[in-house]
Amino acid sequence: MRIKTLKAKIIKNSRNENTIQITINKKFKASVPSGASTGTHEVKAYKKTAKYAVDYLNKHHDHWKNKSFDEFYDLETFENLNLGGNPILALQLTTLKAMSNNKIYKYLNPKSKILPTPLGNVIGGGSHTKLKSSDIQEFLLIPKAKTFKERYLANKHAYKEIKKKLNTKKLTDEGAFIPNISTTETLDFLNNYLQDKVLGIKINLGLDIAASEFYKNKTYNYKNFSKSNKTNKLKKQEQINLVNSWISDYNLKYVEDPLEQEDFRGFSKLDQRALICGDDLITTNIKRLKSAMQQKSINSIIIKPNQIGSLIKTKEIVDFAHSHNIKTIISHRSGETLDSSISHLAVAWKIPYIKTGIFGKERESKLKELLKIENEIKA
Numbered sequence: 001m002r003i004k005t006l007k008a009k010i011i012k013n014s015r016n017e018n019t020i021q022i023t024i025n026k027k028f029k030a031s032v033p034s035g036a037s038t039g040t041h042e043v044k045a046y047k048k049t050a051k052y053a054v055d056y057l058n059k060h061h062d063h064w065k066n067k068s069f070d071e072f073y074d075l076e077t078f079e080n081l082n083l084g085g086n087p088i089l090a091l092q093l094t095t096l097k098a099m100s101n102n103k104i105y106k107y108l109n110p111k112s113k114i115l116p117t118p119l120g121n122v123i124g125g126g127s128h129t130k131l132k133s134s135d136i137q138e139f140l141l142i143p144k145a146k147t148f149k150e151r152y153l154a155n156k157h158a159y160k161e162i163k164k165k166l167n168t169k170k171l172t173d174e175g176a177f178i179p180n181i182s183t184t185e186t187l188d189f190l191n192n193y194l195q196d197k198v199l200g201i202k203i204n205l206g207l208d209i210a211a212s213e214f215y216k217n218k219t220y221n222y223k224n225f226s227k228s229n230k231t232n233k234l235k236k237q238e239q240i241n242l243v244n245s246w247i248s249d250y251n252l253k254y255v256e257d258p259l260e261q262e263d264f265r266g267f268s269k270l271d272q273r274a275l276i277c278g279d280d281l282i283t284t285n286i287k288r289l290k291s292a293m294q295q296k297s298i299n300s301i302i303i304k305p306n307q308i309g310s311l312i313k314t315k316e317i318v319d320f321a322h323s324h325n326i327k328t329i330i331s332h333r334s335g336e337t338l339d340s341s342i343s344h345l346a347v348a349w350k351i352p353y354i355k356t357g358i359f360g361k362e363r364e365s366k367l368k369e370l371l372k373i374e375n376e377i378k379a
């Protein structure tokens with residue numbers, strides 16, 4: 001593939017923030033998301049601003065004109081650009097789309113056959129809303145079914161039923177409900193709802209606690225803990241005990257960031273019958289994954305390509321994790337665009353889980369792309 005034209009422009013993400021979109025050869029487009037509960041160790045999304053990156057790329061587009069891209073590792077070309085993680089990633093994804101004629105998954109892995117399980121964000125709070133909400137950032141639905149389509153439909157149906165039961169229209173940045181109930185009441189409510197199968201499918205519960213967001217002065221500060229006990233301040237060991245009791249009582253299959261982002265040792269004390277997942281703890285950074293593995297902190301990691309600002313490094317950490325029996329979960333960000341590249345990467349790199357919302361066009365674009373890929377693979 002040869003680059004004939006390269007254009008950058010500003011678009012708005014789902015939170016109405018500026019982000020970058022690249023177009024190559026007039027036909028291939030990619031854009032990148034931004035986080036709200038970003039980890040301290042993430043690369044900066046923009047060295048200056050999205051606007052600065054867009055202007056720079058439009059001024060220097062000649063630099064890439066007539067360059068040809070023949071294989072995945074040619075994308076390394078973009079990595080010495082000093083514009084921040086998001087511009088690099090947008091350039092790499094657009095180029096990959098152009099190289100593959102928009103079929104990234106097939107181009108990277110012609111034999112790919114496995115579709116990920118969606119972790120669907122159904123109720124939420126924390127830093128994903130300004131409204132009074134649960135202390136936990138995301139309550140996630142994990143359906144167990146053979147095909148992606150069945151998993152997708154089960155989550156969608158559960159979302160609609162939960163909406164009726166909660167009778168609320170308030171939504172977080174990721175399209176999850178914000179009911180006016182406490183953290184423990186939310187756990188009880190969902191646990192109760194999920195006792196019955198949905199469309200004949202068992203759905204398990206998972207959480208993204210995003211604990212760094214409410215960790216201050218060595219305590220986990222709950223503001224909306226339970227009906228009788230609104231505020232609750234927990235020391236590290238109390239937080240570990242609480243999360244372990246939730247894992248048993250609610251049969252949690254997945255717990256992301258149950259402790260603050262520097263506590264590698266604390267993570268190792270959590271009940272690994274559930275997937276104990278590092279997001280802010282690892283920030284898609286292989287060095288941090290290696291530290292975590294030495295201390296047996298986790299058995300799974302979140303993969304967010306823009307946390308590390310490089311598609312090459314993202315592939316490296318995915319391969320490393322898989323060869324060391326660490327499960328991977330590729331994830332959207334709270335401020336999303338319509339881009340569905342992560343769906344393709346999940347299939348290409350055999351990533352077993354994808355975390356997205358269930359509702360909202362930016363979330364559904366990822367899910368619908370996977371439905372399309374499943375159909376293509378089956379055909």
Ligand code: PGA
Pocket residue numbers: 034035036037038039137208210279331332333334335
């Ligand atoms: P973010 O949150 O995209 O706002 O960082 C998502 C997450 O914590 O998983």
Ligand code: ZN
Pocket residue numbers: 208210256257279280302
């Ligand atoms: Zn997270």
